Amino acid sequence: MAFEGLSDRLQETIKKIKGKGKVTEQDVKEMTREVRLALLEADVNFKVVKDFVKRIRERAVGQEVMDSLTPGQQVIKVVKEELTELMGGNESKIAVAKRPPTVIMMVGLQGAGKTTTTGKLANLLRKSYNRNPMLAAADVYRPAAIQQLETLGKQLSMPVHAEGTDADPVDIARNAVARAKEEHHDYVLIDTAGRLHIDGDLMGELQQIKDAVNPDEIFLVVDSMTGQDAVNVAESFDEQLDVSGVLLTKLDGDTRGGAALSIKAVTGKPIKFAGMGEKLDQLEVFHPERMASRILGMGDVLTLIEKAQTQVDEKQAKELESKMRNASFTFEDFLEQMEQVKNMGPLDEILNMIPGANKMKGLQNVSFDDKQIVHVEAIIQSMTKHERQDPSLMNAGRKKRIAKGSGTSVSEVNRLLKQFEEMKKMMKQMSNTKGKKGRGMKFPFM
Structure with a gap:
């Protein structure tokens, strides 16, 4: 983390x-x-x-x-x-051109995750801002980059402007902007070439693209795992191109955080977005105050709520609350909730967003392995419909069958059944507290 x-x-x-x-x-x-x-x-x-x-x-x-x-x-x-x-004080808003399309140049060194981040940003613009973006493949030196962007375009059902490896990157960028205007796309994201290190040829080409398309934003994609090197890279790119913002990748990994805490102070340029995982929906708007709260163990309820709102069906949530109140919550409901929580991201990341969770008894030193969820799902899916609805049916024979069907042991099945009953009691208590006092703990999916 x-x-x-x-x-x-x-x-x-x-x-x-x-x-x-x-x-x-x-x-x-x-x-x-x-x-x-x-x-x-x-x-x-x-x-x-x-x-x-x-x-x-x-x-x-x-x-x-x-x-x-x-x-x-x-x-x-x-x-x-x-x-x-x-880390910047306030959230830094993304630019919107007076006359569409808004042009965004994506720049950075090879290996920072620039092409994938381009796809993630396009996905975020469409899902969170209701925009209609187009991608442009202007990295002609790495054929895999064009193929990768086209693959991302297919996954996202989003158009990609590509002209192959023989075309001039400046012409590709210019043609992409012209096409975006014709096809009424309000954003065009240009994936430019990277290098293993900063050199004159790279910067010269990027400057030509900048002059040709006059971008509204120049986003530098930086690998947060590289620590102080990330800050040095940011300084070099900023001196040459005057970048407008930074996108940090791999902020969910085992990074010490030096880049995130240094870049704004050293370059004066804000961190606009942060990659929190490999999936295409795992790019977040960077909120300095929320990140400061996370670092200090104060949680990040607003981001947790935002994540939950994108994954949770409101009607299902109300039905779930009702079941929790009268203790009729079943393993089938549990399976549905696990799927929604999984879509929100890694469990330890979610836990860190809950204020004080790191101080809760029994949770201080718990490490969450997402593979454990797979085992739990396998056990529940090996139950019959009746068993899921009424765990009291479980006898030694049924438990043995479920363990064999899920590739687990009888002791693991017993542990899950015990934890499930304890969880139901806790849920009912929390619901009752909320009902009596008009407030109280509330699950993020409710």
Whole structure:
């Protein structure tokens, strides 16, 4: 998970100061020292760390914090605000041309995931913004790039303008924009050539394309796994092309977070989107405040709700709530819910969006393996319809048959049955609490 090491260190550091009735300058000094070490370990630019820690220290020892009733919480508020500002402050909106199409140039080095990200962005524009984009294959040096973009176009049922490997990339870009106008596409995304390293030929060609089509946005696609190198790449591209924003890929991977926390401060250019997985719907708008909340263990309820809303049928959700209230929730309902949750992304990522989930008893050190879901599904699918609706029918013979049919053991079947009953009790309690008090815990799919 992105930022995992940094997140753990920062949460451990601020926990020491959170409940303090009085915060001294020495407390702040020790905290900022730990914050500094955590950021440096996360591969954040040294100058960025120095400035960041200085701002926290200045604000944390100010009268506003020291004189407050909850100084520890005020210090945490300062850290969150500064972390948010470090990553750009506010969500950066995507440009819209006065006269369509809006032209977006996608640039970056080979291996950063530029072509796939081009497809993801087009998909996001259509699904979330109700746009009608077209893709353009202007990387003529890597034949696989053209084929890859055409394959993505087929998967998304979206047109791709391609002229083969012998055409001039500048002409391809210019022709793509002209075609987009004729066919009334409101966005055209140009997948330009990358290199293994930055060179004069690459930059010269990109500058020619920029001059030819006058793009509304130039998005630099950066691999967040490369840490400080990503920041250096961003600086070089920005100097040559004046990029308008950065798209970070692989932010769901084992990345320390240095790129995400350094790029805006070093280049002045905002992170616009972040790739959170390999699927074509796993590109998110980058919200600095939400990301700061995730890093500090405060969750990210808004993104969780947005994910749920795209995956959940409202009518089904109401029926489910009713079943939870009267404890008639069955394994068939559970199977449906698992499918919807799976579509929202990896379980550990979802858990990190729930405020305080990392502190819940029994969940602190739990690692979620999505393969476990496959085992659970196999067990449920090996049950008969009657067994799914009424687990009390289960006897030794039925359990043995289900274990054999699902490729699992009887003990795994027993464990699932026990967990299911406990979950039903918990759901009913939560529903009752909500009913009595008019509020209470509510599942994201409800």
